[in-house]
Amino acid sequence: PECFTEEPIHGPEMDIWSLGILLYVSLTGTFPFGGATQKKLKENICKNRQASISCQEMPGEIEELLASMLEKDPR
Numbered sequence: 001p002e003c004f005t006e007e008p009i010h011g012p013e014m015d016i017w018s019l020g021i022l023l024y025v026s027l028t029g030t031f032p033f034g035g036a037t038q039k040k041l042k043e044n045i046c047k048n049r050q051a052s053i054s055c056q057e058m059p060g061e062i063e064e065l066l067a068s069m070l071e072k073d074p075r
Helices: 012-028 038-046 060-069
Strands: none
Touching: 012 060
């Protein structure tokens, strides 16, 4: 989400977020953010509107890890 701001942040924050996306897709087969248009997708990412995790049997620790990895940096 930081890549959409006026002053993009580069560094470990973006790497962790990207790895969170990859982990989410690997575990669920779906993307964590959706949107019918690019504008809506960007809005959902910036407002941290994640889809609910679709894998019913995922341990709570994994859900917590994904939530922390996909959390928008509060800066």
